[in-house]
Amino acid sequence: MTFREPVLEVKNVCKFFGGIKALDDISLSLFDGELVGVIGPNGSGKTTLINVITGYIKPDKGSVICMGKDITGLPPHEAVSMGIVRTFQITRPFKELSVLSNVMLSVLFRERNVEKAREIALNILKWFNLEDKKDLMCKDLNIPDQKKIEFARALALDPKILLMDEVLAGLHIEDAKRILDIIRKLREERKITILIVEHRVKLLAEIVDRMIAMNAGRIIAEGSSSDVLNNPEVIKVYLGEGYK
Amino acid sequence: MMFLKEKGPDFYTYIFLNAVAILSLILSLPEYILHVIILSFWYAYLSTAWAIISGYTGQISLGHSLFVAAGSYATALLYHYYNITPILGILVAILAACLLTMIIGVPSFKLGVRGPYFTFSTLAAAQVLYYLLIAYSQITGGELGLSLKYMGNPLYLQFAEKRTYLLMICLLWNLEIIIVKAIFRKRIGYYLVAIREDEDAATAVGINVFKYKVLALLLSGIFTAIGGAFYTIYFNYISPSSVASLQLSFQIATTALVGGARSWIGPTLGAFLITPVMEYVRIRFGSQYATLPLMIYGFLLIFIANIASLGLSRFLFKGRDELK
Numbered sequence: 160m161t162f163r164e165p166v167l168e169v170k171n172v173c174k175f176f177g178g179i180k181a182l183d184d185i186s187l188s189l190f191d192g193e194l195v196g197v198i199g200p201n202g203s204g205k206t207t208l209i210n211v212i213t214g215y216i217k218p219d220k221g222s223v224i225c226m227g228k229d230i231t232g233l234p235p236h237e238a239v240s241m242g243i244v245r246t247f248q249i250t251r252p253f254k255e256l257s258v259l260s261n262v263m264l265s266v267l268f269r270e271r272n273v274e275k276a277r278e279i280a281l282n283i284l285k286w287f288n289l290e291d292k293k294d295l296m297c298k299d300l301n302i303p304d305q306k307k308i309e310f311a312r313a314l315a316l317d318p319k320i321l322l323m324d325e326v327l328a329g330l331h332i333e334d335a336k337r338i339l340d341i342i343r344k345l346r347e348e349r350k351i352t353i354l355i356v357e358h359r360v361k362l363l364a365e366i367v368d369r370m371i372a373m374n375a376g377r378i379i380a381e382g383s384s385s386d387v388l389n390n391p392e393v394i395k396v397y398l399g400e401g402y403k
Numbered sequence: 404m405m406f407l408k409e410k411g412p413d414f415y416t417y418i419f420l421n422a423v424a425i426l427s428l429i430l431s432l433p434e435y436i437l438h439v440i441i442l443s444f445w446y447a448y449l450s451t452a453w454a455i456i457s458g459y460t461g462q463i464s465l466g467h468s469l470f471v472a473a474g475s476y477a478t479a480l481l482y483h484y485y486n487i488t489p490i491l492g493i494l495v496a497i498l499a500a501c502l503l504t505m506i507i508g509v510p511s512f513k514l515g516v517r518g519p520y521f522t523f524s525t526l527a528a529a530q531v532l533y534y535l536l537i538a539y540s541q542i543t544g545g546e547l548g549l550s551l552k553y554m555g556n557p558l559y560l561q562f563a564e565k566r567t568y569l570l571m572i573c574l575l576w577n578l579e580i581i582i583v584k585a586i587f588r589k590r591i592g593y594y595l596v597a598i599r600e601d602e603d604a605a606t607a608v609g610i611n612v613f614k615y616k617v618l619a620l621l622l623s624g625i626f627t628a629i630g631g632a633f634y635t636i637y638f639n640y641i642s643p644s645s646v647a648s649l650q651l652s653f654q655i656a657t658t659a660l661v662g663g664a665r666s667w668i669g670p671t672l673g674a675f676l677i678t679p680v681m682e683y684v685r686i687r688f689g690s691q692y693a694t695l696p697l698m699i700y701g702f703l704l705i706f707i708a709n710i711a712s713l714g715l716s717r718f719l720f721k722g723r724d725e726l727k
Binding site for chain 1: 596600601603606608609610
């Protein structure tokens, strides 16, 4: 597959938390329609990277460029209006609102009309097989359903670039595969550029075009999933010698 | 007027109270009963306004007397010193509410002042105004307040009939309810509730939290200031302790909370429960046992808070998602 130009560029980004280098001179590009996986041990800066791109954290150095525009430090709601949408590792639904209202709140960003937004939201819920649960409060859902809702809400924002923070964590293999199917379907139908942070490396390897491995705030390997997963440093710091 | 097609206990309550108002306009009720009904509508109106920022949007204000005082003093001072009719005074009251939102709301929302800290800043702001009104007594009449001259001129919204004032506050309340209901059929209503539920999650779905908080406070403040102007028009007398006090701020908040600050009819329900009971207790026992009314009020609050933590409307009409 060939990709045209980068839709998102991260250039020499540094972020320090006190004395800890969470991101240490990170540069990467996402190309149009690409699906990139990011792996790495806990604390390697994966979530911080997402936080910087989506405006939740301002980098100490470096810049984030989206479709030729410098968006460094833009507040999250403005990043959303640029089409940059994220999901949270720990799901952040509106717990006391219904499933339908939760998805509607995302749809309303592009569709101001409440009735039309309701229709669109119902359609999205059908995608996820959640239409029977539309009137339940989000706090009453089980973890897999909450994960699905988190994903559904992100999709409802009609993203151009989707950053997913451990959507598969804690999911049963069947549920995880269903989410992966939806991600595949999405790419085919909507041509969204996706970056996935994930620990379930084998599942991730099945769907990504390219993989990036991070450790201690740096990129230590980048390339096809087989290259990255066979990289000696990646095996040493993350996968472990027994991985094969 | 789409919501006239709605059914359900909250809607019937709304119709019932309008019927009460119409009957009181037709029948010649005793002056005092009429006064209690007017007062109940006034509290219903103020608490509904409070609910916009504090109930739906979740930014608890304990300084709404700030807006009441701004509205009532603006109207009163213009009439007292420049003989300007309260009709224009109301416009100035609205301007004052906008100004106060700029001074109080914009900086605190911009700086991300949340939760108890926002509550304290509203409380402090209201106290500052209270003491300013006392300090500048040459203009405001200090603690004794201002007595406005009564000319009986309808152009100055002065009427001999108490019923005219009932009509006035009832119309204001209806207008407010219609606007609040309209908000909930629009995107802004969803956004306000989203901010209440989780500000960070709201930001994640593209909501400009700052903008919508300011809008909510502005709307709430404008309604409240108009309520303050009504106080001046109705009583022809204002003082810091009646319109700028901490007690009024608390009363507005508790009335809304008792009735249910997240439902459109809740604050009204609270007002029509608390106001008549408190007035009765005050008349019946107030002269002998000055603090008894407050004790009864306290027990009433504890009792209701225990049986219905989200307000009576939720308790009586069975809870449902405000956004359905």
